[in-house]
Amino acid sequence: MANPVKTTCPYCGVGCGVLATRTKEGKIQIAGDPEHPANFGKLCSKGGALAETLDLEDRLLLPEVSCQKVGWSAALQAAADGLSAVREEHGPDAIGFYVSGQLLTEDYYVANKLMKGFIGSGNIDTNSRLCMSSSVAGHKRAFGSDTVPGNYEDWDQADLVVLVGSNAAWCHPILFQRLRHARETRGAKLVVIDPRRTASCDSADLHLALKPGTDVRLFNGLLAHLAAQDCQDSNFVARHTHGMADALASARADAPDIAHLAQACGLSLKDITAFFDLFATTEKTLTVYSQGVNQSSQGTDKVNAILNCHLYTGRIGRPGMGPFSITGQPNAMGGREVGGLANTLAAHMEFDDVSRDRLSRFWDTKTVASAPGLKAIDMFRAVHEGKIRAIWIMGTNPAASLPDATFVRDALEKCDLVIVSDVMENTDTLKYAHIAFPARAWGEKDGTVTNSERRISRQRAFLPAPGDARPDWWIISQVARRMGFAEAFPYETPADIFREHAALSALENDGRRDFDLSGLKDMDTDSYDALAPVQWPVSPAHPTGRKRLFDDGYFFTDDQRARLIAVSCRPPVHTPDKAYPLILNSGRLRDQWHTMTRTGKASRLNAHQDEPALALHPLDAELYDLGANGFAKVSSRWGTLLVRVQITPDQTPGQVFLPIHWTDSHAARAVTGCLVNPATDPLSGQPELKHTPVKVEKWNPDWHAFLLTRHKIMPEGVDYWSYSRQDSCHALELAGQGRLAGSDFLRPYLDLHQDPDTLNFSNPLSGQKRLALIRKDQLALCLFTAHKGTLPDRNWLQSLFSLDKLEEKLVATLLSGQPLDPQAAPGPIICACFGVSKKEILTARREKRALTVNDISHLLKAGSNCGSCRPEIKQLMTGS
Template identity: 45%
Template sequence: MNNQSSWVKSTCAYCGVGCGIKSRINNQGQLDIKGDEQHPANKGKLCAKALTLTETLTNDNRMLIPQILNKPVSWNEALDETVTQLQSIINRYGPSAVAFYVSGQLLTEDYYVVNKLAKGFIGTANIDTNSRLCMSSAVAGHQRAFGEDCVAGCYDDLEAADVVILTGSNLAWCHPILFQRLKLAQQQHNTKIVVIDPRHTASCDIADLHLAITPGSDIALFNGLLNYLNNNNYIDQEYINAHTNNIEAALTTAATLSNDENVSQLTGISAEKLRTFYQLFANHPRTVTVYSQGVNQSISGTDKVNAIINCHLATGRIGKLGATPFSITGQPNAMGGREVGGLATTLAAHLSFERQDHWQLLSDFWQTNNLATKPGLKAVDMFDAIANGTIKAVWIIATNPAASLPNSNKINRALAQCPCVIVSDCVNNNDTLRHATIKLPAQGWSEKSGTVTNSERYISRQRRLLPTQGEAKPDWWIITQVAQRMGFGDSFNYTNEAQIFAEHVALTATNNHPHQTPRLLNLSGLSHLTAHDYDNLLPQQWPINDDGINQQRLFSDGIFPTQDGKACFIATPYRPPITHHSTAYPLLLNTGRIRDQWHTMTRTGLSASLAGHIQEPLISVHPTDADHYKLSNNQLVTVTSQYSKAIFRVRISTEVKPRQVFIAIHWTQQTSSSGSVCALIDEQCDPISGQPQFKATAVQLTPLTYTTDAILTTTEAVTLADLPSPTALYWVCKKVKAGYQYCLSSNLTPSALEQILMTYFMHPAQHHLRAITHNSRRAIVIENNRCISSLLIRPYSNSHYLTSSSNIIGYECNELKLHQFLNGEDNLTDTDIVCACKQITKQQLIDTITNKKVQDVSTLSRITTAGTGCGGCWCELESLLNLTDAN
């Protein structure tokens, strides 16, 4: 990157859409980012998270040096201690006492070598990935129906379809670039869009039909559809006879739902809406069904996936233009991890434990006599084994299970008593790292080099854009160094990621011939890549056969990778979700994501631009339930399940149905005192996929009373856990320009709270400015003519809820700004950011609508520039316009 004018192509760090980016270092030494117009996934478009990636490239909370028991050491010391501990445990307890828990954030090359080390040479299949929490039900459903974990369609099918069904997918917020492609298709081709979701989400704003389904009743809905198709002669009998097996069992199970009224009762959808939906599907051969976490995260997630696939197989709508079931992944390389055997239940290259010839193929290819012979423990079971002492050592890589697994308090207890917890990560502090005995600094996005695979099977290069910070190393290097020290050097003698990719390619091609029930994962067309070719690799969609031709859609010929070449219908009986619903826990908790945050915010939490949309962990409550519990907007409430309790701020909304609530997953113990929703979540899992049920936990609400609100803004992060225990009932942290802002709620008086906060966070040697009025206490700390912290304290008032205050820190002292802050002239009204790309607030938009008499979204967008970036806020602009007009 010596030439500042040259753009380097890479891939976004976030979701499974896999958007291509272009970057270069500008004259200020910063990284510029824009969309890659030539990448097939996004064609130049980027969402707000991708556009603000540069804000996350900071040394804040970076792990820069290896540590043993929190003491800095050299890499040699850290690697030797890692090997000593692992080898000691293996020698004493056997290889199954060692486990690995890895991540869809890893590159394919990282994933490949850690899976090879665990299963192939240590001999433990106890290696699982956080993809277990997102997409493992889709994996199991694909394997049962198709014989292999394959996504049949491509993104172009969204634009070619006449009907697109979004089920368990808030595409508008979770995969915004695909949502923009779908919205454009709707405008140009009149595509009919159906959203199946218990909530009214942003995706519903373009829906022709919203089915607000009873949580967990998806199987009843799609079995009802299959029954309708069969009873009304919409099934493709010729296709079924030629290309499928076992339809009779699926139809028999579906027929137990005898009529629309039966399905209506189970799903909560009126018979009229059901018929509308069924007729839309029946009458439009070009139908795409997009499914994601809302389908997968269930005790019946695998059956839900197969119930959807059954309807597509019955109508022959698979592998055809605009006609396919389509699983959308959540992480940038969840697909790549599945390709190389990152799940405990699979072997590398889509090979299977269940087939001796597959096991032997891999054993021979890796030249090992120690290949694991049976599947290992899935994520929840793995941490149960850590808790009961069966697993003595766990190596956690690029993920945060102490925050993201269900019943997270139990996970924390398990890690706290585990003798050996090795963590490789690019961050220095998260819920999991608190338990680490060995910490290994890994490269982060912009420093790493390798490949990722997106939801439509495109392999793209992620390239190094910036120098590595501190002593961080690539994950593949860390793993291979440990493997070499364990005595496996000949099999892990890699010097670069291109060599690892070449081995992965060779494995996919080995004994993969048409006459042998071929595996569709075949990269043989890339077998002759040189290191130079790898460096310059363009996006490639697998399978890529010897002729180098990519295959856009799978199963177009009706041939499937099964023993007889036929797909299999799966009988999917409806079972209600296990919720432990009772008078003690009368509400049903649903969880999910919000638009501008990602996972546990270790990356997006560093961006001030992304912090303004939804600023703290909220619980959405229907107005009737709010009345019942005597809740008002912005009030704090304690949410209790049978596992734990947590605190959230109330958002009264008709987007959820009565007796249902919704909370986002992103906040952890690093960003909130008590806003981690996974502490509440039920541990029930799908018996086939092992995927936890994140969408149906029974809870109770209790209003939380307090007397005082405060906002502390600082240039450097502080640790509120150090405060005396009664100080803050609740706090939440967010990034602001030049620092961090902490919102606190307390039962102390304003004066008592001020005294504690000033003592802990405002050094007495520094210069203070203070102001006390009848309803607030304010203070500013100045150092070297620069504001380094500010404090605002007010008695609690629901009508003046404090979400943020004027941010004056990090700047040279300005008398006007100081005067405005100290005299209470700063703006404390609603400052929620609606458009993250252009940083347009809700209040700015309301003022524009009111003052300019704006009547349509296009005009509002033109005047304010909101929605002219990624377009992800377009639906919210429309909702805001309608709301303002109504008022």
């Protein structure tokens, strides 16, 4: 067995260290890196399944021009000629780059340099605009810089953690374990503020299910309460801040009294008082916030309302306290460092004359962009209007992930030149590409990423590059050379780029800029290859990095004082009405990531939820005549979807939830972005992804079915379908209107009854048709259909595909859809990390071998790794 390669997980912003080891048989084994300070060896269900996602199915492996496979030279020249022609005829602002937090910092740096330094436009933005740009804007207003002051140790040391707009138990489970451990060992308190009851609430001392859009009012009320309780750190406020009086006046106007505030926020007076008292009396308070705060048309104000409370009490820059923005992507922070956002320059510099001059001298160019470019939503509006004639999309799928995704698709359809760099050939966006570049994926590329605590870690290659795939930095540099900028893009390795990136951060940096890698600018390639995780700034004053900023009370404003910002609550841009009476919230599931190009390949990650489903409260389900596991048509002013129905008391009446993960590669009509309204925060440009007015109607298909196959088959011409990869087979859920036999896609399977190897059953009264094809004693496919009633559970049938030979007794019961012994049915998987089923947990409970969640963990391992399944185990143990 080879020595393990130390790398970094490609999923969320926690930035967990990973050990990748190649066995003698050539397989890859994945484990957590016990020496990495982000995770100390632990991995969540997604990270633990990384080895299962490394196959080359659906990979983009060769460059393409006009859908024809070509060599690299031809593809690169086509891109360079196309971009140059647009720049010459229409100017630099007719070009846009839309990049991604999936890129490595070195990729990001080269892309930003080409666009802002040599093409000469600010029109480069990132999908991190959808993730944390409101935090960036809030940080800049308060601190004078985009600085996350704390680190993960604060999660261990805080006596009170306030989790706002974040289901960390599912989205950042390794960090959430630290909160749970602090509660169990030190008695730390946890308050969760979220309109939904999520898995994070299971560990909370208090859950505030506030009315969507009232976060600013809530934290303004908290600030007013802190003032009333004399909780001001007078010395800190006087010496290190400005704006307290105006911020406090605005807070008092928003929340004249606590009873009025509670009603406005949809909370009980008891709960809001308990929260305020906890915050007021607990010095070591950490406020962790994520997409529920950021993804709003008032996201920046929400961020500043939170920061105001910490500045007012002086709870910042010290152990166990402060505001903490937790990012969604593995390198969202790295993109911020290099200027990947349209409104910033590289190395945390702004669009001022001094910074532009500094950058011009450093890059030796006279074409540095003179003004900020278009943010993501505005960029695609400009594409739609013909103002942007060429767009290069790197490592992201805006045709699915952006709000009003149908509009985005129309824009791409109109665009003169669409260039896409990606690892997959079946993304919704790649369909519109005139030029496609095959990029290297995780495990194949080298570089750095920066996690949510400012910690830079290496991603290292441990796999050979497949086909003609190349690193993104190489692709960008080669295009730049062919555009005439060869001298500025001489890079041969990622280390070359990182040294330049570090040197730029150090240039004329007298400590007034927070981002400083001067201590790393002279690294040789061997030192870069061996770089251990380190938190920036890394400078002569902090040669091994700096854990916390603002511990000295000095900020990065002109006068080195922080700003309390006066903010007032305002309603969302679009609110419910008679036509669209419900509020749609969108977000992530426990075991999936973004658009499932990676996680969708791991069968155990599909076991928890394998179809897109609308979660809604039982009262709303009754109001709209929706049954559990039925179908619903969900509509907004921007689009319509078909999804399953999931009824849960965890939703508040009047609010519904949809996951963001399904694309046209995995379902027929389930791209949540097609519903989401495109309103944005006026400062950050971040979209309102958590608040879209929708209506819900019952959808009654004439038939429904599932198809399990040994080989992947994708449907055509079916009203509803959803695909998932399961253990040993591929699964399709299907439904439609009209005659079942009228479906061209299904007809070949319905005709299989003529095949001698086919088992066949039909019931004209119920419309049931059941077929199973057995080849060489193995189950090759099975198709179960019905016009009414329910279909059998799929788990047992799926398990039969793993058998080398079907015994006669299994063949005899196959078309029943269930085993002779009901106890033989495995049931749904609860713990994805260890593949523990609901049946196993209930059996342990019934036999009294396990009485608590911890008993289950000790006995079956379920819940002992990332812990994200523990709330569901608890429900099973209590029977709730």
